[in-house]
Amino acid sequence: MRERHGDCKMKKIYIQEEYCIGCRLCEIYCQVKHSKSKKIIKAFKEEMIDILPRVLVEEIGYNSFAIQCRHCSDAPCVEACISGAMQKNKNTGVVTCDEDKCVGCWSCIMVCPYGVIRRNLSGKKIASKCDLCIDEEIPVCVQNCPNEALKFMDKDAKEKNPVGTKTGRKNEK
Amino acid sequence: MALELKQSEFEIERDKNKCISCEVCVRQCSNDVHEYDSDQDTLYSDNSKCVGCRRCETLCPTGALKIRNREDQFKTNYNWTSSHLSNIYRQADSGGVLLTGMGSDRAHTVYWDHILFNAAQVTNPSIDPLREPMEIRTFIGRKPERLDFEINRNKDSKESLKDTNIKLKTKVPPQLDLSTPIMFSAMSYGSVSLNVCKSLAAAASEFGTYYNTGEGGLHKDLYGYAKNTIVQVASGRYGVDVDYLNKGAAVEIKIGQGAKPGIGGHLPGEKVTGDISNTRMIPEGTDAISPAPHHDIYSIEDLAQLIYALKEATNWLKPVGVKVSAVHNIAPIASGIVRAGADFVTIDGLRGGTGAAPQIIRDNVGIPIELAIASVDERLREEGIRYRSSIIAAGSIRSSADVIKAIALGADAVYIGTAALVAIGCHLCQKCYTGKCNWGIATQDPYLTKRLNPEIGTRKLLNLLRGWSLEIKEMLGGAGINAIESLKSNREHLRGINLNDRELAVLGIKHAGEAW
Structure with missing residues (x-):
């Protein structure tokens, strides 16, 4: 279980789009994680109707990147939610949708500036979004990115340690 | 059809x-x-x-x-x-002509696999490298023939050493300082992607060794790693100017490559895009043709001229070496190169890799690196000029055992190319020349180059260098040696197995079972 932080120290998923290879393994493992059996072959062969990936790989030409909920500090989806299903956890900063409360009005989808909430129409209409795999040490999309294009870190760490091999960094002291 | x-x-x-x-x-x-x-x-x-x-x-x-x-x-x-x-x-x-990539896959004798390394028992103690100092630091460059000291002794003093001022008078020529006797061999930006160059450069810089630009010029993103860069001057002279020469820690004149002795190179115009054209200093879209010979080198004397021109251009501050492929007369050729003033001689063997070469040349031309090192080291010693140049062995060094055997045969250090690429994902499919490398290594396609994250590449290369260095220390310690310098050309530590008399004679080693 991850350490719980306030919003400013909250660990988020950052993308280095220059190393995203567009394999979509993040989507696949996200689906497995949110399946009933959590077994990849069984999930895909038998349970797949219900499961949407909560991370999306966007592609234009050779540019691609995976995007999922940013867990905004002033999350507009939480403001817009008419049933109180969309909540931002005060301790962890994670925005989650309580599927029991969700009425499928899609207000959250309308206001999400990143377009990362999807409609799940398989059963009762619900909003499907990233829950930051709160029960995992590291979210599964980050764990399974073969090129480490996804990084899980807090904002401070990101600013202090820019990801990627910054050229000449070593000798420029 | x-x-x-x-x-x-x-x-x-x-x-x-x-x-x-x-x-x-x-x-x-x-x-x-x-x-x-x-x-x-x-x-x-x-x-x-x-x-x-x-x-x-x-x-x-x-x-x-x-x-x-x-x-x-x-x-x-x-x-x-x-x-x-x-x-x-x-x-x-x-x-x-059939093209191919990487080193020869034919079943030539791999002499490394017929050589066994020694260990100490009873008569000399083995050393535990984890508890005792073990030196694998290596210096590449011309060594002085002898050392002269200036000794000013205070005559009044009774304690002779205490008041004696000793100064080294001999001027030691410029040296490359390697923390491990392993460097990354020449792979040009163009033949491999910039992310590969970045990984090699960053790993070399972090570990304290060197990488080689190949004949591709030096990309501006790599300027920060200049202290760990060997810049190459090859027959096409791409990307060479006085700034380039002075950016590097050493200069290497490339005469030949193990995979294609006697053959030049050809980077097709379609691959010479923006960045590559800038780095190579040629117009976009033009073929980058490296001629088979240097058109200003037709003799050892001509080579000497280029060596000294490069030394002059770099203010005599950097070692200047020559890379040749291992061919039949490698011993006299190396002797000529040393006499021409080279500070190091790189010898690339039959099984050395390439981004593109005619398959028939790759598989049939040249001699194995093991035999070449042994005969060159032997010849330079006979002629009393071994100290004038370091020998760098290249051409399919697959493990730390190959490194240690190369050094015991007479090399000062080794270059690894294929092993480095394998560490960052290469699976030796030998399709480098198609430019469609699925591992993002030998390609410039932006869809594919992304597949090598230089952060991961650097980490893997560092791990490889670390692992091999530890193993080298273990093997040295086991043989009761505490400095790699003591192993150099120390062929008594090697024994051949399943080799005939001629092979043993050329390698200068005894057969397994033969003692003093």
């Missing part, structure tokens, strides 16, 4: 029970082997397009894919092997 007679080399087995139609294989293959049929929700694979790089097999999340070599392409024949038949079919279709 006439039927192509070449058979596919690989067979792709897809386990339908495991395949989840996630299409990772489709997205990862640059050769369009896999195809998804949405009507049938099935994936199809075309064996004939597969190059055996195993990218799909490695990334398949369920292990549904197996790429198998097709052993039964043709009826078994020990003379007319599958590779001969395939090559004839390919040439009957194309009428051209």
Whole structure:
């Protein structure tokens, strides 16, 4: 279980789009994680109707990147939610949708500036979004990115340690 | 159109029970082997397009894919092997020279595998490198013939040493300081992607060793690693100017390459895009042709002129070396190179790698590096000029054992190229020349170059250097040696196995079982 932080120290998923290879393994493992059996072959062969990936790989030409909920500090989806299903956890900063409360009005989808909430129409209409795999040490999309294009870190760490091999960094002291 | 007679080399087995139609294989293959049929929700694979790089097999999340070599392409024949038949079919279709990449895959004798290293027992103690100091630091460059000291002794003092001021009078020529006797060999930006160059440069810089630019010039993103860069001057002189020469820690004149002795290079115009054209200092879209010879070098005297011109251009501050491929007369050639003033001689053996070479040259021209090092070291010692140059061995150094054997045969350090690429993902499919490297190494395609994250590449290369260095220390310690310098050309620590008398004589080693 991850350490719980306030919003400013909250660990988020950052993308280095220059190393995203567009394999979509993040989507696949996200689906497995949110399946009933959590077994990849069984999930895909038998349970797949219900499961949407909560991370999306966007592609234009050779540019691609995976995007999922940013867990905004002033999350507009939480403001817009008419049933109180969309909540931002005060301790962890994670925005989650309580599927029991969700009425499928899609207000959250309308206001999400990143377009990362999807409609799940398989059963009762619900909003499907990233829950930051709160029960995992590291979210599964980050764990399974073969090129480490996804990084899980807090904002401070990101600013202090820019990801990627910054050229000449070593000798420029 | 006439039927192509070449058979596919690989067979792709897809386990339908495991395949989840996630299409990772489709997205990862640059050769369009896999195809998804949405009507049938099935994936199809075309064996004939597969190059055996195993990218799909490695990334398949369920292990549904197996790429198998097709052993039964043709009826078994020990003379007319599958590779001969395939090559004839390919040439009957194309009428051209067959190209290939990486080092020779033919079953030439690998002498490393016929040499065994020694260990200490009873008569001299072995050393534990984890508890005792073990020196593998190596210096590359001309060593002084002798050392002169200035000794000012205070005559009044009774304690002779205490008041004695000793100064080194000899001026030591410029040296490369390696924390381990392993460097990354010349791979140009162009033949490999910039992310590969960045990984090599960052790893060399972090570990305290060197990488080589190859004949591709020095990209501005790599300027920060200049202290760990050996800049190459090859026959095309691409990217060479006085700033380039002075950026590097050393200069290497490339005469030949182990995979293609006597052959030049050719980077097709379509690969000479913006950044590469800038780095190579040639117009975009023009072919970068490296001639087979240097057109200003037709003798040792000409080579000497270039060596001294480069020393002059770099203010005599940097070692200048020469790289040649191991050919039949390598010993006198190396002797000439040393006499021409080279501070180090790089010898690249028969099995050395390449981004593109005619297959017939790669597999049939040159001699194995083991024999070349032994004969060059022997000759330079006989002539009393071994101290004037360091010897760097290259051409298929596959493990730390190969490194230690190379040093015991007489090399000062080794270059690793293929091993470094393997560390960052290369699977030796030998299709570098197509520019479609699925591992993002030998390609400039922006879809593919992204596949090598230099952060990961650097980490893996550092791990490799670290692992090999630790193993070298272990082997040295086991042999009771505490400094790699003591192993250099110390062939008493080597024994041959399954070698004939001539081979043992050339290698200058005894057969296993023979003692003093």
